[in-house]
Amino acid sequence: MAWTWFFRLGSPKWFYQIAGRWQPWIWGLTLIGLSVGTVWGLFIAPPDYYQGDLARIIYIHVPAAYLSMFTYVIMAVSAAIGLIWRMKMAFMFSISCSPIGAAFTLLALVTGSLWGKPTWGTYWVFDARLTSELILLFLYLGHMALYNASDDIKTADKSAAILAIVGVVNIPIIHYSVEWWNSLHQPASLSKLAKPSIDESMLWPLLIMIFSFKLFFISMVLPWLRNNILWRERDSQWVREMIEK
Amino acid sequence: MKKHRQKRLYAVLGTVFGVSVAVGLVLFALSENINLFYKPSDVEAGKAPLDKTIKVGGLVVPGTVVRNTETLDVSFVIRDNQSDLKVHFNDVLPDLFKEGQGIVATGQLTDQQNFKASSVLAKHDENYMPPEVARALEESGHPMKKKND
Structure with a gap:
């Protein structure tokens, strides 16, 4: 039946083994994607007519910012699956997302601020976009702290999941902040509904970078998840057998 | 279920x-x-307080930038779709400050038409293109921001 794969995903042992087999391939693809995107973006793509080479930060900043929100949505959805179906694996996946999401958020904030100094004339201003992205960082940090604050794993799972779900309202706020309010940050150059306001010669390396960052997320989340599985299943038969071998 | x-x-x-x-x-x-800043039309509508530190933002109207030859004093007009506001400033403007560029200035309104700025930030737009494309657009009569003046 169509649901069997879903329930199989719920088996820590099955997932641990299959993820271990996929891991090297995903890492390989990630490295290829990141190298192609970086070389294309930094050396082959033309400079911007106005900002010059300064515009090249877009190839890191935009993917990092995109992934910081993407990771949060995934984290919240799997937290909801965990709460509704009482699925251990979904909780573990959700927990594994927050450190990676926090890293992406920090990267987006730092690269944006380094770009802001020469472009705007300031590293930081409390406009709607920058502030809501900063709140996202705090949400990730809070999620990690809340999960680690409780000794009982079930309480920890549930409280972290609720925080993840409640915090998801921040995601549309970040996305639309530049349209709803006057902000210093410019509106989006890339959007699904409209023709991108970025030239094609710069668009392709950007799309490759975004795709490679997604692969990078998967490469990062699998080892985190496998570690969490091992730790939480440490009393089960298969983990003991594996360690003794 | x-x-x-x-x-x-x-x-x-x-x-x-x-x-x-x-x-x-x-x-x-x-x-x-x-909202990070007031638009000139908000100022005209009386929404912005006088003698209180606020931010205003708009596009620098081409041809309105007046520099004093002896001091750093500079003034320019910013505009949104409806209204104009004159901004006075006496410090170094950011590198990317150009006519036609969006800016956000911090300072105080001296009256409904004049703003004394203590800092000016350049607001960048979302358009990215190579220099050749920008040149081609300009030749076909599209007004472009200039990098060098």
């Missing part, structure tokens, strides 16, 4: 909905404060 799972699903959806409504109302109530 089993009954208890369905119930939990509704609880999760209900939580998201409730929190969204609450946050939405808060943001709606605070929208005046979340």
